Amino acid sequence: MRSITKWWKLIVLKRLGSSLALLTMVSAITFCMILLVPGDPAVTAAGPEATNEQIEETRERLGLNDNMLVQFGRWFAGAVSGELGSSLQGGTPVSQLIGERFPVTLGLAVAALVIAVAVAVPAAIIAAANKGKLVDRLITLVASAGVAVPTFWLGLMLVVGFSLYARLLPSSGYAPFWEDPLEWARFIIMPALTLAAAPAAEIARQLRGSMIGVLEQDYIRTATAKGLLPRAVLLKHALKNAGVPAMTVIGLQAAFLLGGSVIVEQIFGIPGLGALSITAVLQRDIPVIQGAVLVTAISVLVVNLLVDLSYRIFNPKVR
Amino acid sequence: MNVDNGAVLLQTSEPTQQPVKPLVSVKDLSVEFVTDHGWQRVINNVSLEIAPGKILGVVGESGSGKSVTSLAMMRLLPKQGSRIAGGSIEIDGEDIQSLDDKALSQMRGNRMAMIFQEPMTSLNPAYTIGEQIAETVRRHKRVSSKEAWKRAVESLDDVGIPNAAGRARRYPHEFSGGMRQRAMIAMAISCKPRVLIADEPTTALDVTIQAQILQLLRSMCEDLGLAMMFITHNMGVVADTCDDVAVMYAGEIVERAGIYEIFAQPKHPYTEGLLRAVPKLQGRSELASIPGTTPAPWDMPPGCRFQPRCPYAVPECAESPLPLRQIADRSSRCLRVGELDLKASK
Amino acid sequence: MIETSERTPDPTADVWVEATRRAIQERESGYRRNTKERTKPWARFKKRFLKQRAGMVAVVFLLLVVLTAVFAPWLAPLDPNKQNLGQILQYPSAEHLLGTDDLGRDVLSRLLYGAQVSLVAAVQATGIGVLLGLPFGLIAGYAGGRTDRAIMFVNDALMSMPGLLLAIAIVGMLGPGLTNAMVAIGIVFAPHILRIVRGSVMEVKEETYIEASRSLGTPTSRIIVDHVLRNVRSPFIVGVSLMTGRAMLNEASLSFLGMGAQYPDASWGAMLGRAFPYVDRAPFLIIYPGIAIALVVLAFNIAGDALRDSLGRETRKS
Numbered sequence: 001m002r003s004i005t006k007w008w009k010l011i012v013l014k015r016l017g018s019s020l021a022l023l024t025m026v027s028a029i030t031f032c033m034i035l036l037v038p039g040d041p042a043v044t045a046a047g048p049e050a051t052n053e054q055i056e057e058t059r060e061r062l063g064l065n066d067n068m069l070v071q072f073g074r075w076f077a078g079a080v081s082g083e084l085g086s087s088l089q090g091g092t093p094v095s096q097l098i099g100e101r102f103p104v105t106l107g108l109a110v111a112a113l114v115i116a117v118a119v120a121v122p123a124a125i126i127a128a129a130n131k132g133k134l135v136d137r138l139i140t141l142v143a144s145a146g147v148a149v150p151t152f153w154l155g156l157m158l159v160v161g162f163s164l165y166a167r168l169l170p171s172s173g174y175a176p177f178w179e180d181p182l183e184w185a186r187f188i189i190m191p192a193l194t195l196a197a198a199p200a201a202e203i204a205r206q207l208r209g210s211m212i213g214v215l216e217q218d219y220i221r222t223a224t225a226k227g228l229l230p231r232a233v234l235l236k237h238a239l240k241n242a243g244v245p246a247m248t249v250i251g252l253q254a255a256f257l258l259g260g261s262v263i264v265e266q267i268f269g270i271p272g273l274g275a276l277s278i279t280a281v282l283q284r285d286i287p288v289i290q291g292a293v294l295v296t297a298i299s300v301l302v303v304n305l306l307v308d309l310s311y312r313i314f315n316p317k318v319r
Numbered sequence: 320m321n322v323d324n325g326a327v328l329l330q331t332s333e334p335t336q337q338p339v340k341p342l343v344s345v346k347d348l349s350v351e352f353v354t355d356h357g358w359q360r361v362i363n364n365v366s367l368e369i370a371p372g373k374i375l376g377v378v379g380e381s382g383s384g385k386s387v388t389s390l391a392m393m394r395l396l397p398k399q400g401s402r403i404a405g406g407s408i409e410i411d412g413e414d415i416q417s418l419d420d421k422a423l424s425q426m427r428g429n430r431m432a433m434i435f436q437e438p439m440t441s442l443n444p445a446y447t448i449g450e451q452i453a454e455t456v457r458r459h460k461r462v463s464s465k466e467a468w469k470r471a472v473e474s475l476d477d478v479g480i481p482n483a484a485g486r487a488r489r490y491p492h493e494f495s496g497g498m499r500q501r502a503m504i505a506m507a508i509s510c511k512p513r514v515l516i517a518d519e520p521t522t523a524l525d526v527t528i529q530a531q532i533l534q535l536l537r538s539m540c541e542d543l544g545l546a547m548m549f550i551t552h553n554m555g556v557v558a559d560t561c562d563d564v565a566v567m568y569a570g571e572i573v574e575r576a577g578i579y580e581i582f583a584q585p586k587h588p589y590t591e592g593l594l595r596a597v598p599k600l601q602g603r604s605e606l607a608s609i610p611g612t613t614p615a616p617w618d619m620p621p622g623c624r625f626q627p628r629c630p631y632a633v634p635e636c637a638e639s640p641l642p643l644r645q646i647a648d649r650s651s652r653c654l655r656v657g658e659l660d661l662k663a664s665k
Numbered sequence: 666m667i668e669t670s671e672r673t674p675d676p677t678a679d680v681w682v683e684a685t686r687r688a689i690q691e692r693e694s695g696y697r698r699n700t701k702e703r704t705k706p707w708a709r710f711k712k713r714f715l716k717q718r719a720g721m722v723a724v725v726f727l728l729l730v731v732l733t734a735v736f737a738p739w740l741a742p743l744d745p746n747k748q749n750l751g752q753i754l755q756y757p758s759a760e761h762l763l764g765t766d767d768l769g770r771d772v773l774s775r776l777l778y779g780a781q782v783s784l785v786a787a788v789q790a791t792g793i794g795v796l797l798g799l800p801f802g803l804i805a806g807y808a809g810g811r812t813d814r815a816i817m818f819v820n821d822a823l824m825s826m827p828g829l830l831l832a833i834a835i836v837g838m839l840g841p842g843l844t845n846a847m848v849a850i851g852i853v854f855a856p857h858i859l860r861i862v863r864g865s866v867m868e869v870k871e872e873t874y875i876e877a878s879r880s881l882g883t884p885t886s887r888i889i890v891d892h893v894l895r896n897v898r899s900p901f902i903v904g905v906s907l908m909t910g911r912a913m914l915n916e917a918s919l920s921f922l923g924m925g926a927q928y929p930d931a932s933w934g935a936m937l938g939r940a941f942p943y944v945d946r947a948p949f950l951i952i953y954p955g956i957a958i959a960l961v962v963l964a965f966n967i968a969g970d971a972l973r974d975s976l977g978r979e980t981r982k983s
Contacts, residue, residue: 021818022818022821022822022825025818025819025821025822026822026825026826028822029819029822029823029826030826030834033834033835033838034838036835036838036839037838037839038839038840044840132399144963144966144967145959145963147962147963147966148910148914148959148960148962148963148966149955149958149959149962150914150917150918150921150934150937150955150958150959150962151918152917152918152921152937153917153937153951153954153955153958153959156937156941156944156951156955157951157952157955159944160944160948160951164944164945164948217440218435218437218440218441219440219441219442219443219444221395221435221441222435222441222442222443222503222506223443224395224424224427225393225395225427225428225432225433225435226427226428226432226454226455226458226506226507227424227425227426227427227428227429227455227458227459228424228428228454228458229420229421229424230420237443237445237446240443240445240446241443241444241445255825255826255827255828256827256828258827258830259827259828259829259830259831260827260829262829262830262833262922263829263918263921263922266922267941274830277830277833277834277837278833278922280837281833281834281836281837281924282837282841282923282924284837284840286837286838289834289837289838290834292830292834293826293830293831293834296826296827296830297825297826297827300825300826300827301825304825
């Protein structure tokens with residue numbers, strides 16, 4: 001038992017190490033994005049009507065006078081200590097802006113993930129258990145459509161249906177969870193549904209596929225042969241084995257949720273990280289863009305790390 | 320392991336006597352599968368009986384229908400794409416076909432159990448061995464989970480797994496092939512079934528392990544007084560294990576006899592071919608096989624189904640389907656059974 | 666075991682030996698037939714693909730969309746950019762089959778022209794992704810070792826960044842506009858293409874025929890071009906097909922946000938973005954472009970899946 005614990009720690013350390021390396025790379029890429037700005041970033045960032053002095057000032061604030069490596073070193077050192085520069089619009093520190101917005105996005109993403117899993121897992125199990133039958137074909141069809149339908153379009157349709165016609169839910173707005181959870185839920189349900197559609201479809205497709213694969217395995221026949229009822233065979237013996245590939249997809253969807261929330265926040269007027277990024281992009285607020293990308297990428301890495309570690313629960317054989 | 324060495328085999332020398340009511344009684348079983356060519360009969364009028372404490376060997380190449388027969392007996396055939404087209408299956412006094420799903424699941428693992436060919440894949444990799452056996456016990460016996468675990472460990476001990484209590488906490492991938500098959504057997508006997516079906520339980524194992532497992536099955540059968548159906552393609556394994564033999568070809572039983580009789584003199588050319596396919600002691604390179612392949616269900620030859628591959632075939636063989644004919648206390652489906660002098664070995 | 670090991674021939678043995686020989690001969694001739702069939706992968710592909718009804722429907726549908734895009738100037742009843750401020754946000758009528766938008770432009774015409782913009786944009790984005798991903802994928806897969814690790818390190822980092830956000834950030838740097846948006850999406854896709862290519866290169870790299878040509882002194886570049894490229898083809902085609910659909914979705918998202926197609930161009934996403942503020946007055950405006958996008962993306966997905974099944978090799982979606 002002790003050796004297992006030790007080995008387990010080693011794995012965690014190893015994964016942590018590679019995640020940190022990846023993180024460094026991600027921050028380098030984020031930093032290097034400034035190279036994509038055509039011409040002089042300071043001119044672009046300062047805006048079309050800026051005077052020469054304003055341009056100079058912007059150049060100074062972006063630290064563009066130093067050589068690239070020095071710039072990166074400074075940016076990276078700042079990023080490590082949570083210091084991401086300050087917005088070109090208004091001068092608020094980027095970390096403060098993100099600190100305000102990120103919980104909102106996180107709440108939305110978690111709500112969407114919960115919905116996606118809650119819908120996709122039962123759907124996939126039902127489809128797999130009835131492979132080839134009408135239910136299965138219906139679920140597969142809906143899932144295929146779910147992958148193809150543009151997220152924001154679905155959001156718009158929900159707004160039309162639930163806000164304009166049924167007048168059940170507010171079409172836009174937000175209330176912080178800690179102040180009024182019920183109000184938060186009212187505001188978050190449509191955005192979360194919108195955001196959940198594509199991941200739900202993807203998770204359902206994947207889990208259905210792996211469930212069908214697992215159901216053909218010999219040990220499923222063994223489970224039936226020893227007298228287990230179909231429900232137990234399906235939910236206990238098949239699901240646990242189909243869990244690993246499904247977890248991978250769920251991890252991948254986390255990235256989608258955090259990225260996709262950008263557009264959903266825009267539609268439903270939610271003041272999250274996505275709304276912040278869009279404003280920043282339209283205003284060419286480079287430090288804010290970089291900060292938003294970096295924080296989101298870090299969240300994705302953390303989720304993937306957790307997913308990796310969760311494999312152990314599903315499959316004892318995983319190295 | 321020569322046939323003449325009766326000690327290896329069994330005590331009863333008259334295997335076809337049936338003084339006790341058989342635990343397994345299959346009558347005229349026919350099974351159909353759906354194929355590209357529509358519904359096709361893959362099992363045709365198979366009848367067999369097994370008495371308590373006896374082992375019936377069912378022998379044939381792959382595709383002969385022996386596995387399908389066993390799956391039909393457990394009602395484990397896929398619900399879609401297959402159907403029992405006729406006949407009856409009675410196991411431990413129950414008409415298997417008339418049972419509803421619940422009653423059936425109460426039979427499976429409890430009164431009838433099955434061991435599969437691939438010990439590597441037949442155990443769930445995500446649960447420990449002990450969990451999987453205890454689960455079976457919990458399903459069928461009203462016991463606490465602690466008691467179920469205890470019984471699981473006992474079963475593992477019964478099948479000769481050393482340090483059973485510790486091993487029960489291990490996952491299947493931490494077991495060797497032979498140990499896994501022992502674990503499968505432990506699972507199968509954990510609820511003390513009356514009938515045990517073993518589908519090629521030793522095929523995936525190497526020779527020494529194979530002998531141990533056969534020995535184990537043999538003693539389980541005698542100790543627990545269960546009726547066992549032993550499916551294999553290897554006549555050598557049959558000689559070591561079984562009391563009676565049913566040889567299947569292309570979905571039909573072509574010969575049925577006691578173990579001594581069949582090895583002393585096969586009464587069907589296909590049996591003779593199988594006997595010749597037994598690996599010789601000298602090594603695997605000499606492994607002979609019956610030429611050709613089993614015909615597809617939609618492409619059955621006329622008359623005797625074996626006739627296209629049969630070295631003794633005469634034109635009359637292809638004329639009309641042959642019945643399984645009783646000859647003394649055994650039966651054969653060969654037209655020329657009276658005139659051929661078939662031999663188990665040269 | 667029954668058999669003892671004497672080697673005296675016996676009469677019955679002969680019949681079995683003879684039959685065995687015959688069977689072996691039959692099997693060999695059968696094998697030769699099979700190998701002949703195997704030399705025509707294209708024929709096999711066609712046969713398999715034509716069997717897939719859904720895939721065929723998807724391909725035909727995509728062809729129709731392409732034709733629509735090409736012949737939009739002839740098909741469109743009106744000039745898609747012609748404003749008519751007297752007739753804004755009109756519900757569908759005989760004059761405007763799908764109604765008019767906030768500037769009184771004919772929605773049907775814009776939808777038909779939009780097919781052009783959206784398709785070209787999707788192809789552009791995928792093309793840029795291929796341009797960036799393919800060479801690095803080939804290099805990483807073929808070179809292996811340190812080169813591979815370095816490339817994959819950067820690649821993994823890129824892949825761990827949420828696609829849409831990365832694309833938006835890149836547009837933020839490049840500036841808004843359809844071409845810039847497509848470059849951004851191309852950059853986001855490149856790592857995925859790189860992965861597909863690298864994976865299949867690695868798979869075929871060690872196969873013996875490459876070893877053989879290496880020993881004959883063929884230059885490395887030739888080996889890549891001749892052998893590897895040929896084997897990468899199938900998973901690559903599947904990946905590109907699926908990716909084009911996804912590019913379309915992303916184009917729509919960016920255009921919706923105002924970062925892609927600019928006024929007065931009519932991409933489907935831009936139409937949706939334009940219609941959004943008027944959703945309470947003219948909800949019909951958001952229906953058709955959305956359905957158009959969904960159908961085309963679905964068709965690309967189905968075609969991709971069908972391709973995967975007919976090309977016979979498993980390609981991982983990534």
